[in-house]
Amino acid sequence: MSSFAPTEQRLAVTCRRQPAFPREPAVLVRLVKHLHKRVHDAANATLKPWGISHPEYNILMMLYGTEGYALNPSQLAEAAGEKSANITRLADSLCDKGLIERTASDEDRRKVSLSLSRAGLAMIDEFMPSVCALLERQTAGMKPAETAQLERLLKKFLNQLEQD
Amino acid sequence: MSSFAPTEQRLAVTCRRQPAFPREPAVLVRLVKHLHKRVHDAANATLKPWGISHPEYNILMMLYGTEGYALNPSQLAEAAGEKSANITRLADSLCDKGLIERTASDEDRRKVSLSLSRAGLAMIDEFMPSVCALLERQTAGMKPAETAQLERLLKKFLNQLEQD
DNA sequence: TCCATATATTTCATATATGAAATACAAACA
DNA sequence: TGTTTGTATTTCATATATGAAATATATGGA
Numbered sequence: 540m541s542s543f544a545p546t547e548q549r550l551a552v553t554c555r556r557q558p559a560f561p562r563e564p565a566v567l568v569r570l571v572k573h574l575h576k577r578v579h580d581a582a583n584a585t586l587k588p589w590g591i592s593h594p595e596y597n598i599l600m601m602l603y604g605t606e607g608y609a610l611n612p613s614q615l616a617e618a619a620g621e622k623s624a625n626i627t628r629l630a631d632s633l634c635d636k637g638l639i640e641r642t643a644s645d646e647d648r649r650k651v652s653l654s655l656s657r658a659g660l661a662m663i664d665e666f667m668p669s670v671c672a673l674l675e676r677q678t679a680g681m682k683p684a685e686t687a688q689l690e691r692l693l694k695k696f697l698n699q700l701e702q703d
Numbered sequence: 704m705s706s707f708a709p710t711e712q713r714l715a716v717t718c719r720r721q722p723a724f725p726r727e728p729a730v731l732v733r734l735v736k737h738l739h740k741r742v743h744d745a746a747n748a749t750l751k752p753w754g755i756s757h758p759e760y761n762i763l764m765m766l767y768g769t770e771g772y773a774l775n776p777s778q779l780a781e782a783a784g785e786k787s788a789n790i791t792r793l794a795d796s797l798c799d800k801g802l803i804e805r806t807a808s809d810e811d812r813r814k815v816s817l818s819l820s821r822a823g824l825a826m827i828d829e830f831m832p833s834v835c836a837l838l839e840r841q842t843a844g845m846k847p848a849e850t851a852q853l854e855r856l857l858k859k860f861l862n863q864l865e866q867d
Numbered sequence: 868t869c870c871a872t873a874t875a876t877t878t879c880a881t882a883t884a885t886g887a888a889a890t891a892c893a894a895a896c897a
Numbered sequence: 898t899g900t901t902t903g904t905a906t907t908t909c910a911t912a913t914a915t916g917a918a919a920t921a922t923a924t925g926g927a
Contacts, residue, residue, distance in 0.1 A: 611875080611876090612875075612876060612877090613874090613875060613876080623875080623876065623877085624876090624877075624878085624879095626876090627876070627877055627878085647874090647875085648875095649874065649875045649876070650874095650875060650876085651875080651876065651877095
């Protein structure tokens, strides 16, 4: 039995008490919250041996996924879904650990460039097997057609949320 | 263009650099993160006029969705997806605002009962129109068959995440 | 050039969340 | 009864995240 069942039961009660309450969006929103928590906790547990958190991992991987391995704090904030103030703190922490480097931009000196260091690249290579294994496990029960369909629908949902 | 496009582009680069990196679970995980952020921010903005946060709203609604309008902190932690230490803090805050009441259980005095107060119920009735409108907007672009399909697939995904 | 306005980033105060230890009571049983 | 073990909740130190103000630089006219 899924941990979500009691939540669903409570939604049913709520719908009975508030006839205008729309069940479908509410159930989707609560599923997203539960999923996020699971994903976040599992990622933190997997990354613990390397001494980095899930948000720090996201920063590293955004840089890794960029030609040149470098981004500005503002691009990083957008990509990683963090506020810029938070990027400063995460970047500080990753700099302290020697995983990224902070350099001033020449063309526009308001800008800062955050780039993966040699050590950062090496760490990614190190934790990659564990991360891949985690990701594989997380969709192990689903058929490729299902994950593809889920991706399509989540994108549609996200687009809708971005309308506001 | 969705804010997700650059993230997707970075995943493509990552897959090229790490052939073992499984794109599909990774894209799903990142979509969940983006969705969660949007949902959380939109809820906070909608609830601001009532002086409560999204996590506080969740606590109130979990109680509202329960016969008798009362739960223990541990049940609430499970239902709302918060750690018990966090429930204490949120409950303190809601008590201070007079929206819930904390009473000791008679049968088992290790337990505490958190119940909606009259004022809490009244506040729910007040913000309900705004919350319903928000929820409606959030799925406005999707057909009922699509949201139903999305719900089904998200539950399957969540079940899989709970296997570990 | 000088000024006004805009953008990028950081700082700081505060809010929010977590793990681990502490507390309080319950239940089982010698 | 007294002791042990287990469960529910809270406390506390610390980690994490946010908004708003501060800082620094850029850009586009007057």
